[in-house]
Amino acid sequence: xxxxxxxxxxxxxxxxxxxxxxxxxxxxxxxxxxxxxxxxxxxxxxxxxxxxxxxxxxxxxxxxxxxxxxxxxxxxxxxxxxxxxxxxxxxxxxxxxxxxxxxxxxxxxxxxxxxxxxxxxxxxxxxxxxxxxxxxxxxxxxxxxxxxxxxxxxxxxxxxxxxxxxxxxxxxxxxxxxxxxxxxxxxxxxxxxxxxxxxxxxxxxxxxxxxxxxxxxxxxxxxxxxxxxxxxxxxxxxxxxxxxxxxxxxxxxxxxxxxxxxxxxxxxxxxxxxxxxxxxxxxxxxxxxxxxxxxxxxxxxxxxxxxxxxxxxxxxxxxxxxxxxxxxxxxxxxxxxxxxxxxxxxxxxxxxxxxxx
Amino acid sequence: xxxxxxxxxxxxxxxxxxxxxxxxxxxxxxxxxxxxxxxxxxxxxxxxxxxxxxxxxxxxxxxxxxxxxxxxxxxxxxxxxxxxxxxxxxxxxxxxxxxxxxxxxxxxxxxxxxxxxxxxxxxxxxxxxxxxxxxxxxxxxxxxxxxxxxxxxxxxxxxxxxxxxxxxxxxxxxxxxxxxxxxxxxxxxxxxxxxxxxxxxxxxxxxxxxxxxxxxxxxxxxxxxxxxxxxxxxxxxxxxxxxxxxxxxxxxxxxxxxxxxxxxxxxxxxxxxxxxxxxxxxxxxxxxxxxxxxxxxxxxxxxxxxxxxxxxxxxxxxx
Ligand SMILES: Nc1ncnc2c1ncn2[C@@H]1O[C@H](COP(=O)(O)OP(=O)(O)OP(=O)(O)O)[C@@H](O)[C@H]1O
Ligand SMILES: [Mg+2]
Numbered sequence: 031x032x033x034x035x036x037x038x039x040x041x042x043x044x045x046x047x048x049x050x051x052x053x054x055x056x057x058x059x060x061x062x063x064x065x066x067x068x069x070x071x072x073x074x075x076x077x078x079x080x081x082x083x084x085x086x087x088x089x090x091x092x093x094x095x096x097x098x099x100x101x102x103x104x105x106x107x108x109x110x111x112x113x114x115x116x117x118x119x120x121x122x123x124x125x126x127x128x129x130x131x132x133x134x135x136x137x138x139x140x141x142x143x144x145x146x147x148x149x150x151x152x153x154x155x156x157x158x159x160x161x162x163x164x165x166x167x168x169x170x171x172x173x174x175x176x177x178x179x180x181x182x183x184x185x186x187x188x189x190x191x192x193x194x195x196x197x198x199x200x201x202x203x204x205x206x207x208x209x210x211x212x213x214x215x216x217x218x219x220x221x222x223x224x225x226x227x228x229x230x231x232x233x234x235x236x237x238x239x240x241x242x243x244x245x246x247x248x249x250x251x252x253x254x255x256x257x258x259x260x261x262x263x264x265x266x267x268x269x270x271x272x273x274x275x276x277x278x279x280x281x282x283x284x285x286x287x288x289x290x291x292x293x294x295x296x297x298x299x300x301x302x303x304x305x306x307x308x309x310x311x312x313x314x315x316x317x318x319x320x321x322x323x324x325x326x327x328x329x330x331x332x333x334x335x336x337x338x339x340x341x342x343x344x345x346x347x348x349x350x351x352x353x354x355x356x357x358x359x360x361x362x363x364x365x366x367x368x369x370x371x372x373x374x375x376x377x378x379x380x381x382x383x384x385x386x387x
Numbered sequence: 388x389x390x391x392x393x394x395x396x397x398x399x400x401x402x403x404x405x406x407x408x409x410x411x412x413x414x415x416x417x418x419x420x421x422x423x424x425x426x427x428x429x430x431x432x433x434x435x436x437x438x439x440x441x442x443x444x445x446x447x448x449x450x451x452x453x454x455x456x457x458x459x460x461x462x463x464x465x466x467x468x469x470x471x472x473x474x475x476x477x478x479x480x481x482x483x484x485x486x487x488x489x490x491x492x493x494x495x496x497x498x499x500x501x502x503x504x505x506x507x508x509x510x511x512x513x514x515x516x517x518x519x520x521x522x523x524x525x526x527x528x529x530x531x532x533x534x535x536x537x538x539x540x541x542x543x544x545x546x547x548x549x550x551x552x553x554x555x556x557x558x559x560x561x562x563x564x565x566x567x568x569x570x571x572x573x574x575x576x577x578x579x580x581x582x583x584x585x586x587x588x589x590x591x592x593x594x595x596x597x598x599x600x601x602x603x604x605x606x607x608x609x610x611x612x613x614x615x616x617x618x619x620x621x622x623x624x625x626x627x628x629x630x631x632x633x634x635x636x637x638x639x640x641x642x643x644x645x646x647x648x649x650x651x652x653x654x655x656x657x658x659x660x661x662x663x664x665x666x667x668x669x670x671x672x673x674x675x676x677x678x679x680x681x682x683x684x685x686x687x688x689x690x691x692x693x694x695x696x697x698x699x700x701x702x703x704x705x706x
Contacts, residue, residue, distance in 0.1 A: 081606075084610065086606055086609055086610060108615070112612045112613075112614065113612060114612070115609070115610055115612035116610060116611040116612030117612055120610070121610040123603060123606065123607065125603055128602065128603035128604060129603045129604055129606075129607045130604055130607065131604040131607070131608070131622055131625075131626070132604070132626070132700065132701070132702055133625055133626055133699065133700055133701060142611065142613070143611045146611060146612050146613050146614075146617075147612060178701040178702070180701070180702045194611070
């Protein structure tokens, strides 16, 4: 049975400019001990969807379901949800500099987490905090436990956050871009640490990132998000070698290490849409090389694609049209061509034009 | 830490010295007969002569200045000829009234103001928020004397007519005489000073809390599974208190020099009343003494605030 099973999750905020639909129907599942990678450009709803599951998105309207060990977290009472947070599902965040309270000692913050869920004595909680700090590789933890966050480096703070997150041996760790704010060598260390602890404790991980390179390192399954929706969902190998959705293909092609040296980077042109006014049809169509007529009006549902087991993609291109490379690109182009009605073609092009610039 | 204190105290001493010098220049170098002014309008010529001699007004200016500072440094603020008592004695008789008033009022306005600020920040734009903000604004824009008079009318006069003498209309009973009497005489002044001041704290706390509650570490606190109450108070309010502490230091420091309006409305014989009478009487030594004292309170309050800053926020270095 899946550890976490999210079905049709929707999150919206009412803003002065209208209702902002940050997450518009996300479904995925995470098995015990597994890692799900969630990728997408900035603003695609990665953070909001994970925070909404734990009731951490203030002022949001959340619908759908998120069953954790069979119990739906959406609509759970505040008290019940509080007991899940931290103890069963822990979370670490992008910016370790601002995620720890500047006025409290690091050890105290870890102890607070422990004592919020376990009725243990202060001494015991403190001993555990020291253990955890040493587990995540903080040198001389007996002394460092009494430091304030500003006395820690960025990497050490993220280690401390990880120590705190793992304090109660949670079944699921949600890591929201845990390395974005850190420099490259520290990034690698933190990822390694998360993976090592994951193996040691059998924790499942949801790894949010906009870096496909990180996904390649750590994920088992991958969900690609765009404008608040999943575009493609597959295991890692399928995603890298047999991607179906043009957005995923675009993301992979924009990776620097892709192709031979000297090959040009090909970033996806245009910008993601405003979530206040999502385009009709497929949200990606204004930026899509292969946009067809129906993409403008019909929103493609998540459908099976033939890249591998449980491969799903939200695109009208034929399900067997998977993979990278010039041959597939040519075939996609041909299909797209035939999917454009001559009379409507000019209209489609005109519509996509702003996005292409 | 010690270095910080030493530095701040040195700085405070310099400020006090500047204030004393300005006062000295204003009153002793003024182009009029200082002895005559000091003695008060109705003093006899012999008194004036005695004062002139006492003050050494015939001596060179620098000597006078030196002796003025020297005496002030030793707690000798001169002699009030009008009241026939030393200024220090005069102040000592009244300072506890002002301290009682300010301490009680401050406790009330801190709890009321910060509490209301937290309540309105928890749910911005809710009914509770609008109600507290409206109420805060009402008392904020209310002149102190008006609120004081209103309290007197409703809670003293009307109740008195109804045969209920719960709240005395004026006067002061010292804490040593009777704790109950002390509190009973001070409750209306406390409320007046607290309600007028609390609004500032409500707005400060609200703004500061709204900012803090959006911080990443608050999200972390929630993600840890803490109760909302703990998140709000231990994590939110704790971080939001810094500007409140500054304001509190300034307010208390200023009011300790004399809560002029409140003391006069309620007939409390404190420093504020002394300020008024000494100005009306042109009782210069007393005025000078009060100015120096008020400055000292502000200077000390500033040092205490800086010190509290460092206690509240470990990132602040006391150097
Ligand atoms: N409290 C909020 N009120 C209104 N809109 C919000 C709120 N929180 C998030 N949003 C909006 O929801 C959308 C999705 O945000 P989210 O933080 O999930 O993006 P993300 O995919 O995590 O991006 P990033 O990679 O930059 O972290 C954004 O457009 C954001 O502006
Ligand atoms: Mg994010």
